[in-house]
Amino acid sequence: MYVTGVLSLKGGVGKTTVTLGLAGAAAKQGLRTLVVDLDPQGNATTALEPGESETTVADALEHPSPAVLASSIAPSSWDDTVDVLVGSEDIERHNHPDPGSQRLGRLSRLLAALPRSTVADLDDTAPPRRGTTPGASLPHYELVLIDCPPSLGQLTRSALVAVDRAVLVTEPTIFAVSGVQRAFEAVQAERAHNPRLQPLGVLINKYRARSAEHEFRVNELRELFGPLVLSGVLPDRTAVQQAQGAGVPIQRWDTPGAREISQQFDVLLGRIVRAGHSAKERRGRRTG
Numbered sequence: 001m002y003v004t005g006v007l008s009l010k011g012g013v014g015k016t017t018v019t020l021g022l023a024g025a026a027a028k029q030g031l032r033t034l035v036v037d038l039d040p041q042g043n044a045t046t047a048l049e050p051g052e053s054e055t056t057v058a059d060a061l062e063h064p065s066p067a068v069l070a071s072s073i074a075p076s077s078w079d080d081t082v083d084v085l086v087g088s089e090d091i092e093r094h095n096h097p098d099p100g101s102q103r104l105g106r107l108s109r110l111l112a113a114l115p116r117s118t119v120a121d122l123d124d125t126a127p128p129r130r131g132t133t134p135g136a137s138l139p140h141y142e143l144v145l146i147d148c149p150p151s152l153g154q155l156t157r158s159a160l161v162a163v164d165r166a167v168l169v170t171e172p173t174i175f176a177v178s179g180v181q182r183a184f185e186a187v188q189a190e191r192a193h194n195p196r197l198q199p200l201g202v203l204i205n206k207y208r209a210r211s212a213e214h215e216f217r218v219n220e221l222r223e224l225f226g227p228l229v230l231s232g233v234l235p236d237r238t239a240v241q242q243a244q245g246a247g248v249p250i251q252r253w254d255t256p257g258a259r260e261i262s263q264q265f266d267v268l269l270g271r272i273v274r275a276g277h278s279a280k281e282r283r284g285r286r287t288g
């Protein structure tokens, strides 16, 4: 199981869009995926339209047991392989501005209650399997995607404690660039609580090729973050809003703009899967 967080400290830059795009790309490959909706706005949950769940992510963080976790997860309406740890505005009570390490570790402990797979992790030739640990009518997820809220309170920081890689999303605009700087510093700071944590990279979204300002900011980002700026820039395409409005993955929206964006999500997912494989190899070398 490989855990990726999607964050930015600025609102509206595309965190949820990227989470959903990756979930759609993972579904296409048949990867067993859990989307964790950590944003009180619950946009990822709205988009994925999961079935009824007895409890939500807010309850699961309050009582991080396998049973509450299992009753807070519901299948998405998108694909059999994509489940949702259902969001709720009640999660705001877990967004303490100055949490101690006990609170920060809650999400990590919660995800540790998911059924673990040792061999089939991120192995796309292996069939999905069901877990045998308590509370595990749940499958072995190969990928966990966490959609973060646009702030640096307890929720985003607890995501950073729980993930292997963080995708930092930004628009090519001045305020977003300073937001990504702060997000990058947050990732570095949280490595004290989570040594596994690494930035996967800075993902530029809503890029308009004919905008001189966008071009300028993209160059500025490359100067600031060098190779950490991911080469696959996501263009601004109305297909994104159209697919979201229709409640379907961008991968099922058949327009040139949607295909262009879907291709970029395949590339990004490929990076995440490769990062997962290298992490597994490193673990293997340490234990073997």
Ligand SMILES: Nc1ncnc2c1ncn2[C@@H]1O[C@H](COP(=O)(O)OP(=O)(O)OP(=O)(O)O)[C@@H](O)[C@H]1O
Pocket (backbone or CB within 6 Å): 008, 010, 011, 012, 013, 014, 015, 016, 017, 018, 039, 041, 043, 148, 149, 150, 205, 206, 207, 234, 235, 236, 237, 238, 240, 241, 244
């Ligand atoms: N590449 C894109 N092209 C066109 N529209 C986009 C693109 N990416 C995101 N959007 C639109 O921008 C708006 C904000 O996107 P999204 O909700 O993903 O941002 P967010 O960072 O999750 O926001 P919040 O901080 O509120 O959680 C949405 O209406 C979405 O459809």
Ligand SMILES: [Mg+2]
Pocket (backbone or CB within 6 Å): 015, 016, 017, 039, 043, 147, 148
């Ligand atoms: Mg969002």
